[in-house]
Amino acid sequence: MAMMHAAEVLNRYPGPVLTIPQLLHSRAAVVPQQAAVEFEARTWTYAQLAAGSTALAHRLAVMGVRSGDRVAHVETNSDIAVLLFLATVSLGAIFVPMNPALTDDDLAYQIDHCGAMLVATSAAEAPRFDALLLRLGPVAQRLLLEDVGLAAAAADDVLAMLPADCATTLPVLTPQTPALVIYTSGTTGRPKGVLHSHGNYVLSAEAFVGRLDLQPDDRLLTVFPLFHINALFYSLGGALAAGAAFITARRFSASSFWSLAARTRATELNILASLAKILAVRPRSEFDPTHRIRVIYGGPITAEMFEVYRNQFHVPHLLEGYGMSEIPAATCNPLHGEQKLGSIGLAGTHPLRDGPFVEMRICDDQGQPVPDGTVGELQVRTPTMFLGYLNDPEQTSASFQDGWFRTGDLVRRDADGYHYFVARQKDIIRRGGENISGAELDRVVESHPLVAQAAAIAVPSELGEDEVLIAVVAAPGAQLSLEDLAAWCRARLAPLKQPRYVVFVDTLPQTPTQRVAKHLLRQESSALLARARDMR
Template identity: 50%
Template structure:
């Protein structure tokens, strides 16, 4: 097994941009598989050619440095090509959840001020409705053909013999290349801006985190609108010169068949996916697979036991990161592993380059010692450039150069960090950060609702489920099912509450804010709520 630094040194030096990283890998491994999707295999030289041609057609469309283009699709090779091509031009990709409702999509696309959108046929009706009332509508391309739809198709534009040559690739490693929209405590998503250098360094960090080898085959079942898939699976595969096995989305029933058929050696998961697979019929498991490494969190002792002893996967690595600070912590690949911990600060393969520093900060801004509980703070070169069009939130996210995670944690005597609780009004469900404030606002707009408050409650799949407590207006009637349907019509399915409790009143602080901490401590609230997922 090569060390992470030996893996990186297989390739010529790069300039910290996505284009230079891809060119570096193609120079040595041009004939090696780079990207596999539904039986289609592209080698590094072929991916580089696709990126160049995509950059050419985007430039002809008028896309240049600083422009932003939305991408709304389930996982597809076009998302990889567009990301790299936009970076080639010094432009920015704005990935959007393809399962968003119209209002959610409209907010993100308008807030990001996109010049155009590349979407799948599945997402086309949502994108069309979201952009309908714009004074100047963004241009719109499909990533694959759709019968009866008269729109340019990216695949066809790139395949044309007269496809234009791209301009020289951008050399600005600090140019913003991607926005990751993440739920905020204000109730509106925040556009987390990351540079090309940040993405490239995160990919190299993932080589160290998982000891990636050039012959590794990274299965990507998480969505390419999240930091995990972009910065770890894609970035890590590219940094190692390895192979990215791209799946449209996670399928629990087919997971082990896909692992076996693709020869996957590494996969990233989230807590809910890991828990679901543990509870699936063992008849779906396919022995003889090559999967040897899983990255995710949290993993408890039961998870280690099932995956190592029943599923035959020897190495599980827990880690911690956020859209703002990807890859901050992990249990060291060589060990020792502390089950259930967030791990130690992540390392870069090159010992001359430092990555994350982490401390526990008290309310007064001072640092706390081992065993003391406070807010986890991070200082790292892999940090967001800020929140797009939100200087106030950007300033509030930092204190004396440290990023404030909003998570309470403690550090043990060995330097391992342990999660305690969330400080922010964020619900973590199936790998998604869901804003409690957003749910409060949407449910509160129901004509029968006087006040609403959403809180996380433990899920049997790990992480959280959503409980919404509702106070009705005098004389109004609404059933929990009505509240859920109201949410379904306005929010992505993952944000629809599982539990709805109709209550007489909500607890408040002296400043008249809803005291959600009291709601979380009230065990009777969940007991009296209607379980709509039962």
């Protein structure tokens, strides 16, 4: 079958498609027997997924879920999580996926902050949540996922557990109807609840079809949890928009990843640099050359990563892009066209829209646009923009300037319109009167074949301003010496940027979305400095 243009793929299905239920049911009308969701031994067709989400919506309505209510999912990935998402939003309620690995205090904060009236989790976690909900007071009910099919053998068995007579009248939804909340990584403190609408989700999903040329026979594998925007908006949303298959596993396993990819016949994968690096240094005996992955989207993509995945793992296309929980699908290198290694790409487009879709500008400290080649804060306007931070109008207001979202990221743009990430504004180290990007140092050190992860932070200097300390996690089984690391940095970094101190650690603190929580490292900077070795 010849490859279709993304617009042809989207136009296969009846419109208008303005809400998430319309997205699902329009696909079910055209490809009812096409595989929609796969999880372990269970496969859902589009017809089954549409019927199951409607039946589960009835079940939720009987439990009292109404338009505007918040339904929290606190469990690892499964097909039932997808069903719960689709059922929740079809009621006009708001789906709030949460990380089950959070501490009780962090979970209590998010459940209380979003005002969840229903918390869905597994039977194994029931005692924990009984105690947690009792602590919060009578604010939420608990739904056991086993009661709606988590342990069932097949999709038909799940459907048999749900109400056959769906008498609930579903509300009329609009593109502006709130649909879901994604909590941020919390890299600077308490996570914020990013509120998105049905329209945001649909447009992001359709845009992802365009950026990867997704086809109806594609099979999108996610190793990210569904509380991550990458999994929920790009992998699941992209699959639904293309009428393709979404594949998920309970959790990421590096040792079994390639066998999973081959067994499921996955054709597309999204990834973060940390996960990509883990796979790159795993024993090649785990690699299965029969996999069918044709494209990987994610980043940052280093030259070393590009070489490994193209030439050793035989993945034809690696695309680096950029987005945030607040502004999904902002930029991407083109699948067909010039790809610039190290760039986060061009402003995002939409396959059904002519002209600009994502607008981007780079501004100085006074909020004025700067010329190409100049580093400044990236500001964005896009139809996929979030509605605001849940219960936080002050932070929402502070995040915008004249209708432009302030990303807090320092970026430069070249004459061809390609953007280059420099650093988070709060990840700048001031040394010798110059600004140094902590993210740049992280990338350089992590490109060392014996380094699994690295994080640069500022520590006090004897001369004032900052000195650079880098915390390093060695690759499993690696014997990484101070001298080897220092030589690596000298060969790749200007003298001003070379780290002064290094501390070898077993792990780095992680956010729920598997990014380094540098704010926690900075809180421990004195203790880290006391253990560090001087690289001079």
